[in-house]
Amino acid sequence: MAKYYQPEIETASQEQIRAWQNERLVEQVKHVWNDVPYYRKKMEEKGVTPDDIKSVDDLYKLPFLTKDDLREAYPYGLMGKPASECVRIQSTSGTTGKRVVAFYTQHDVDLWEDCCARAIVAVGGTKDDVCHVAYGYGLFTGGAGLHGGSHKVGCLTLPMSSGNTDRQLQFMTDLGSTIICCTPSYAAYLAESIYEKGIRDQIKLKAGIFGAEAWSEEMRRDIEEKLGIRAYDIYGLTEISGPGVSFECEAQMGMHINEDHFIAEIIDPDTGEVLPEGEKGELVFTCITKEAFPLIRYRTRDICVLSRKPCPCGRTHVKMSKPMGRSDDMLIIRGVNVFPSQIETVLIEQGYPANYQIIVDRVNNSDTFEVMVEMSPENFSDSLKKITEMEKSLVGALKAMLGIAAKVKLVAPKTIARSEGKAVRVIDKRKI
Helix, strand or coil, X not given: CXXXXXXXXXXXXXXXXXXXXXXXXXXXXXXXXXXXXXXHHHHHHHCCCHHHCCCHHHHHHCCCECHHHHHHCCCCCCCCCCHHHCCEEEECCCCCCCCCEEEECXXXXXXXXXXXXXXXXXXXXXXXXXXXXXXXXXXXXXXXXXXXXXXXXXXXXXXXCCCCHHHHHHHHHHCCCCEEEECHHHHHHHHHHHHHHCCHHHCCCCEEEECCCCCCHHXXXXXXXXXXXXXXXXXXXXXXXXXXXXXXXXCXXXXXXXXXCEEEEEECCCCCCECCCCCCEEEEEEECCCXXXXXXXXXXXXXXXXXXXXXXXXXXXXXXXXXXXXXXCCEEECCEEECHHHHHHHHHHCCCCCCEEEEEEEECCEEEEEEEEECCHHHHCCCHHHHHHHHHHHHHHHHHHHCCCCEEEEECCCCCCCCCCCCCCEEEHHHC
């Protein structure tokens, strides 16, 4: 039986999960102490040694790692194995500062692909499926992770990568793709293209595995309706391994974290205090099986909630909610915290497409806040008076959600550039 399919792990008791985590955490702390001088120094500064860590209950004693640490230690400072034992690197896009480079031994790659395979199986995937991977390949973890997971499940794998939408649709129809893996914004773009070409009846998709960017429940339902599929969330970070750290099952009630590989905590983003289950806060991960890049207490900056409520699927691993925003890149406009997902929720509830852009600027020491929203072809033909009324309606709905007023500008269909990777939702000119 394939290694990834281990129901005895995914349905283990809480006592067994904790026993695995205790044993692996103790060994991992010894590993980083001995082999990662950068983290050993942080432990020494906090007055902690491996002897102080007996179980998960002692995790709070260990120092945090942040993306700033990863940049400071770039490129080799956080490696836990010599380069001669590593077989791959993956990297972030590097849009700000230095790139984050993560290293993998073959063992790390195998475990990562196992996690992605679990995600595919959780949405109903089998060896009889055609898995269409339209995440980016190369340094980006999306394509590589789902590609390897698809192989482990035994699916016929289409390594499409992103872009060239006409070719995507040709292969989707000719080869009968049944599972699509890509960003949610690209899934929405594919749905739009399928509608325009009139090939909806030729599409055999049953499920989509979408991640790498924030998306709302409203966007999920919109994609499901337009593509005729079930849309599932997947979560991961390049620093931790990539997609597959957690994933949704068919219940769509949160993403199961692979607790045999990762320990999750929720902390107060301001104080670092560990919060109890059910509290909203910043997600922190500790890798307990990774060899080459064994991050301990890594602050993801993603805001979410953890829950151990029983799941209908039978999996017992803790679930995380869909991230509700980020503690480090949320917009603070006129003193109010604003998350793009809140705006997306309003737009889709009001029947607008998922193509929009938030533009923030500062004029005369005051923040300006504009939301450009693309109209559907049907609405675009409305009179100027009707469009003005629609804009006013959106202004009111957004103010009710956010607590502050935004200028709304309705624009013609296809005015806002489509994304084949991560959508550019926010243009914050205050930082330029």
